[in-house]
Amino acid sequence: MVTKTEETQLNRLEGQVENGGGGAWDYLCFVRKLKVRRSDKVLKYGLSILNDPKKRSSLGPEEWTLYEQVAIAAMDCQCLDVAKDCINVLQKRFPESKRVGRLEGMLLEAKGSWTEAEKAYLSLLEDNPLDQVIHKRRVALAKAQGNMSEAIEFINKYLEIFMADSDTWRELAEIYVSLQMYKQAAFCYEELILAQPTVPLYHLAYADVLYTLGGLENLQAAKKYYSSAIELTGGKNTRALFGICLCTSAIAQLTKGRNKEEKDSPDLQSLATAALEKDYKQRASDKVSVLGSALKSLKVSS
Amino acid sequence: MGVGELKYDMSQNGYIKLVLHALKHNSAAVNGVLLGRSTDDVVEITDSVPLFHNHLGILPPLEISLIMIGDYYSAQGLGIVGYFHANERSDDAELGNVAKNIGDHIYRYFPQSAILLLDKKKLEALPKGKDRSPVMRLYTRDATKNWKLARSDRGNRLILKEPAANIVLLDFVSSEKWQHLVDFDDHLDDISKDWLNPDLFK
Numbered sequence: 187m188v189t190k191t192e193e194t195q196l197n198r199l200e201g202q203v204e205n206g207g208g209g210a211w212d213y214l215c216f217v218r219k220l221k222v223r224r225s226d227k228v229l230k231y232g233l234s235i236l237n238d239p240k241k242r243s244s245l246g247p248e249e250w251t252l253y254e255q256v257a258i259a260a261m262d263c264q265c266l267d268v269a270k271d272c273i274n275v276l277q278k279r280f281p282e283s284k285r286v287g288r289l290e291g292m293l294l295e296a297k298g299s300w301t302e303a304e305k306a307y308l309s310l311l312e313d314n315p316l317d318q319v320i321h322k323r324r325v326a327l328a329k330a331q332g333n334m335s336e337a338i339e340f341i342n343k344y345l346e347i348f349m350a351d352s353d354t355w356r357e358l359a360e361i362y363v364s365l366q367m368y369k370q371a372a373f374c375y376e377e378l379i380l381a382q383p384t385v386p387l388y389h390l391a392y393a394d395v396l397y398t399l400g401g402l403e404n405l406q407a408a409k410k411y412y413s414s415a416i417e418l419t420g421g422k423n424t425r426a427l428f429g430i431c432l433c434t435s436a437i438a439q440l441t442k443g444r445n446k447e448e449k450d451s452p453d454l455q456s457l458a459t460a461a462l463e464k465d466y467k468q469r470a471s472d473k474v475s476v477l478g479s480a481l482k483s484l485k486v487s488s
Numbered sequence: 489m490g491v492g493e494l495k496y497d498m499s500q501n502g503y504i505k506l507v508l509h510a511l512k513h514n515s516a517a518v519n520g521v522l523l524g525r526s527t528d529d530v531v532e533i534t535d536s537v538p539l540f541h542n543h544l545g546i547l548p549p550l551e552i553s554l555i556m557i558g559d560y561y562s563a564q565g566l567g568i569v570g571y572f573h574a575n576e577r578s579d580d581a582e583l584g585n586v587a588k589n590i591g592d593h594i595y596r597y598f599p600q601s602a603i604l605l606l607d608k609k610k611l612e613a614l615p616k617g618k619d620r621s622p623v624m625r626l627y628t629r630d631a632t633k634n635w636k637l638a639r640s641d642r643g644n645r646l647i648l649k650e651p652a653a654n655i656v657l658l659d660f661v662s663s664e665k666w667q668h669l670v671d672f673d674d675h676l677d678d679i680s681k682d683w684l685n686p687d688l689f690k
Contacts, residue, residue, distance in 0.1 A: 363545040398547040425676050428552050470679040480555045
């Protein structure tokens with residue numbers, strides 16, 4: 187996961203390189219570290235270094251890492267010739283390498299040769315049954331062909347072995363949400379919250395799924411998780427604040443006519459509303475009236 | 489006039505915004521909402537707002553966005569008249585369940601609502617040809633409450649108001665104008681970002 191600070195840093199560096207201010211290698215290292223997907227820029231800046239013999243030799247042993255990074259970026263941009271060239275260079279330098287074998291498999295994927303790619307990955311897995319990257323490539327292969335049930339099956343098998351891989355739990359949750367399998371998505375977020383209880387993103391995502399599932403119990407739970415997200419972010423998370431308003435409104439609709447003592451206190455909603463109004467006044471003043479009417483329509487009279 | 493013969497007239501700006509949104513997040517599914525008004529035989533799509541590029545299937549951001557966007561445009565006498573969706577994979581031409589459910593929700597407020605699905609193959613082919621028709625497929629709800637692809641034997645039911653819209657679109661694509669496009673997801677992450685995109689067409 188990338189923080190806002192890291193993203194701003196990365197964008198600033200990108201702008202600097204784009205405007206001829208140098209720093210291409212720093213940018214490429216940063217992209218690798220953050221594991222973000224900026225393939226068009228990586229391809230452009232990476233090739234400018236690789237195609238310049240002086241710049242290339244100044245990298246020393248990092249040259250090969252760059253070839254790998256550019257190969258992957260080239261595949262993402264469908265520049266398969268560039269990718270093939272990079273892979274050839276790596277093959278000459280590291281014959282019999284499994285890491286290069288992985289890249290060859292990815293090239294087959296990029297070409298759309300699904301069966302050959304699957305064969306390549308399976309043979310690599312025979313010698314390295316615990317290679318996490320190859321397992322994930324098989325999931326990507328299934329997803330690329332639109333075979334979501336197979337992708338889910340592979341991910342579940344992977345998680346039986348690598349159950350601490352939070353990125354994969356998140357990927358699984360996203361797939362479940364896209365298929366409207368909300369109960370299963372909720373399970374994934376529960377695992378994530380158990381493993382890392384202080385990451386507000388998981389509380390927020392869990393609350394969103396609970397709200398989508400609906401029903402009084404889920405809405406009340408959602409409200410709790412929006413609250414914990416607010417606490418973990420110091421009250422600065424717009425989505426969680428809106429979530430409180432939505433939950434309060436939906437709960438009030440469901441409990442209309444019930445005993446007043448059973449109803450939630452309105453304090454939480456008014457606090458959330460006030461926080462939103464204050465923030466919009468400061469940072470999105472032209473949207474204050476639209477916010478006002480939206481919040482008004484969410485207030486259900488008790 | 490039955491919904492089966494209704495025509496949908498789309499403004500250039502509304503059209504371009506949605507396609508740019510899909511291009512900005514080209515490895516994800518994206519969606520958007522269509523704004524406009526209806527007359528006897530035409531639904532005018534005068535504008536659009538790009539919505540999300542993450543987790544299209546959850547309700548809370550969708551509900552907030554529809555309330556706020558609906559409120560904003562109703563002051564101009566416009567309403568939500570439809571929904572736009574772009575699938576994650578370029579070879580996926582099917583209207584999925586998330587899109588249909590959101591379409592159903594909008595249908596309840598506007599019975600002539602349309603779903604527009606991005607045709608990624610047609611979009612890819614755009615620079616090579618002189619196609620003036622929109623790179624989207626139109627779906628409307630029939631009497632059996634199913635979303636059906638609009639029939640083309642009676643002529644295109646989805647029309648671009650400005651015939652040069654695709655040329656303008658290609659121009660925006662080549663100058664990478666999609667980099668500055670703001671959707672509702674971006675707004676929720678940072679409310680200083682404006683989902684109206686007032687500077688996009690300046």
